[in-house]
Amino acid sequence: MGNERAEQMKTFARLALLLVLILAMPGPAARAWPFKSKVTRQNYERIHNGMTETQVEEILGKPTEMKSEMGLQDLGEFDSWIYWHRGAMVMIDFSNGYVSDKSWTQG
Numbered sequence: 446m447g448n449e450r451a452e453q454m455k456t457f458a459r460l461a462l463l464l465v466l467i468l469a470m471p472g473p474a475a476r477a478w479p480f481k482s483k484v485t486r487q488n489y490e491r492i493h494n495g496m497t498e499t500q501v502e503e504i505l506g507k508p509t510e511m512k513s514e515m516g517l518q519d520l521g522e523f524d525s526w527i528y529w530h531r532g533a534m535v536m537i538d539f540s541n542g543y544v545s546d547k548s549w550t551q552g
Contacts, residue, residue: 482506484530489549492537496544501526501537508537 483506491504508526515522521541528535538546 482530484528484535489535492544492547494544498539498542
């Protein structure tokens with residue numbers, strides 16, 4: 446039973462060390478982390494009117510929020526994709542599936 450307890454302590458110590466190493470990652474290594482956001486000013490600048498939703502998703506990834514509205518008098522469908530990242534809000538507006546406007550708000 447004492448041996449089992451020693452193994453549990455070793456496992457706990459290894460996990461604690463791994464956590465410390467992850468938290469102490471230097472900047473370049475942290476930026477290479479696999480969960481890196483695609484929402485950057487550079488990618489935002491690549492978005493332009495007339496792009497499809499698929500093209501935008503390839504550049505910025507899936508949005509944090511999506512809002513849809515039907516236009517008056519059969520003007521079509523209007524969608525807004527909203528992305529939040531590091532204090533910035535990015536909104537991409539679509540009209541009938543194509544980019545019609547975009548905005549970057551730093552908060």
